[in-house]
Amino acid sequence: MLERNLTLESGRLTLRPFSDDDYPAAREMFLDPKIFATYMIPDFPDEEAIKKLFTSFKNASLKPEHFVYAISDENGFVGFLNYTTKNGDEIEIGYAISSRHWGKGYATEAFKAAIGELFRIGYRKIRAGHFQENPASRRVMEKAGLTPIELVETISYRGSDHVVNYLEIVRK
Numbered sequence: 077m078l079e080r081n082l083t084l085e086s087g088r089l090t091l092r093p094f095s096d097d098d099y100p101a102a103r104e105m106f107l108d109p110k111i112f113a114t115y116m117i118p119d120f121p122d123e124e125a126i127k128k129l130f131t132s133f134k135n136a137s138l139k140p141e142h143f144v145y146a147i148s149d150e151n152g153f154v155g156f157l158n159y160t161t162k163n164g165d166e167i168e169i170g171y172a173i174s175s176r177h178w179g180k181g182y183a184t185e186a187f188k189a190a191i192g193e194l195f196r197i198g199y200r201k202i203r204a205g206h207f208q209e210n211p212a213s214r215r216v217m218e219k220a221g222l223t224p225i226e227l228v229e230t231i232s233y234r235g236s237d238h239v240v241n242y243l244e245i246v247r248k
Contacts, residue, residue: 086189091145094134101153110175165200208239
């Protein structure tokens with residue numbers, strides 16, 4: 077595998093390492109019920125737990141071996157993208173865009189930039205999953221070139237069972 081670029085540019089967005097300046101907007105996202113309805117964010121017993129999650133994202137985003145990016149537009153932080161698992165030349169990624177920025181095409185744009193970088197550095201297969209009750213996320217994945225696969229699983233999250241459908245794209 078080649079080393080990933082720590083910063084990616086795509087049209088309106090920059091995918092880059094997290095900075096301390098991102099904390100207020102990331103904190104808002106971590107506590108947004110619209111976000112944790114669609115992205116698996118833990119419950120936070122206190123402010124320190126929020127800071128700990130943010131710091132883990134920030135530290136990982138600075139390490140080339142991790143695929144973690146803050147996503148920003150010209151006004152600052154709008155979301156993040158990260159890998160959830162990787163195995164050889166296969167990787168699963170997830171993403172979250174602040175609900176203030178939904179409907180602008182940011183998720184698709186960031187996802188496409190990530191796919192390009194993942195293929196460039198040597199990944200062959202990229203997978204992502206979405207809660208079945210979140211068809212908007214599925215549309216983002218399809219617009220980025222992923223296609224549905226037969227992998228479906230049920231996970232428990234925040235006291236409910238959720239069916240997760242997976243899509244993938246394979247480098248030709």
